[in-house]
Amino acid sequence: MTKQQLIKQIKLKKSFLCIGLDVDLEKIPKHLLQFDDPIFEFNKQIIDATHHAAAAYKPNLAFYESLGSKGWDSLEKTVNYIRKVTSDIFIIADAKRGDIGNTSALYARTFFDTYDFDGVTLAPYMGYDTVSPFLDFKDKWSIILALTSNKSATDFQYINDANGKPLFENVLKTAQTWGTNDQIMFVVGATKAEALQDIRKIAPDNFLLVPGVGAQGGSLKEVAEHGMNNHCGLLVNSSRGIIYASTNEDFATVAKNKAVELQQEMEIYLRKFGLIE
């Protein structure tokens, strides 16, 4: 998906919501366990209920991999189902891969060819070699970890260099030299909403994928105010707060209500910033 198509999708849905499909057999409603593929059945119902309010879906691969080859089947069926229901939605493989050369090339092939993802989250520790093979795919995105929302993000991401610049700023700066802002997004945790202003100075034009709103405690209002740019430039993720809002038979309806609630708040900010009328 191109940047223009992503922006069009956001304006059409009046939403920059990304729904995280972190699907765990132990957390889904019990009545789904009778299905052949409970994970896919859960996703299918969530997707049917929420796709009008979402600009993106983000399956977290750990949850699928933990089930072995069955989990990969569920993932493939999920991606194909999203494409069937709504062809223009942005689909992110939350994989946080970080390898080099031929290994990285294989990951790129896996996520962009074997599966039809639009973007993949990548860890920057090994530098350009990790990202390079992903940049060879047209209209596909590398989504690079910059500042994460977890407690121990401070272990390394905040280490200042000799000029007093923290590591995450070096990642933001260096990674922009690797590709255009039609190819490169950054992951920036929402629990650091005040840091978004500084990040926007360093990466004014890149899309930011912002996890951590909802269950992890970030404020959507602050994220929008500090992080939005003139083409929106934000995908804000919520996972548990939507998909596990109810664990009863009404889970899809409750998920829909939660997603629409966030979409409606996002609509206010999109209007306020003049991105929709």
Added chain:
Amino acid sequence: MTKQQLIKQIKLKKSFLCIGLDVDLEKIPKHLLQFDDPIFEFNKQIIDATHHAAAAYKPNLAFYESLGSKGWDSLEKTVNYIRKVTSDIFIIADAKRGDIGNTSALYARTFFDTYDFDGVTLAPYMGYDTVSPFLDFKDKWSIILALTSNKSATDFQYINDANGKPLFENVLKTAQTWGTNDQIMFVVGATKAEALQDIRKIAPDNFLLVPGVGAQGGSLKEVAEHGMNNHCGLLVNSSRGIIYASTNEDFATVAKNKAVELQQEMEIYLRKFGLIE
């Protein structure tokens, strides 16, 4: 596997060789493609031919994932086959995962419970939260990227902090506070053999997993001289140089010869350092 068991294995085999199973359908001998599962057939023959000369195997997960659920089946069969042939060998999931909290816990469950790996390679960017769930598993290992052998390792790993210490040194120091040297290994690229002396000052007791010998250009002699400690403390990986040494029907025999060649060189260093008689 405990550290004592690993050292015992190294002394028994007179080898600290780790064989990387980076298995690509496009690179394996053509006559194997007639098998139901050519990847597993290739691995099976490689394992049969080489396990007497190796202390560890390291499947690189990207190669298996790129084949979807079939690849995960091949991986599972490979791990089970290694355990069947030789119960005491160390098996590493070269996954370079780096996620947090519940996601990381799922990865730990995948690699240590669903599959029976002894260790997993992990990226340090998100800090302690990435490694913590892996440390809960007894006799299992977190193998943390410190200094990698790729060209763009310089992008971030060599950024000096305010005290002039590069990022990889901060990773080596901080990660040692997370767990004992019975749980934590570090990945250190062999193309930086001269750096191994400095690394041994910072991490004297941890095992180091050293890729990059052979195809990537590192020297085994330098690695042994600069990196060995009084319990060996090294696992040196070779992948392509062994498994693709021949792409004809004799591939397993040629792989065996290449593995034995490295093992015999390793035996010299183990004897020189007084680790075997």
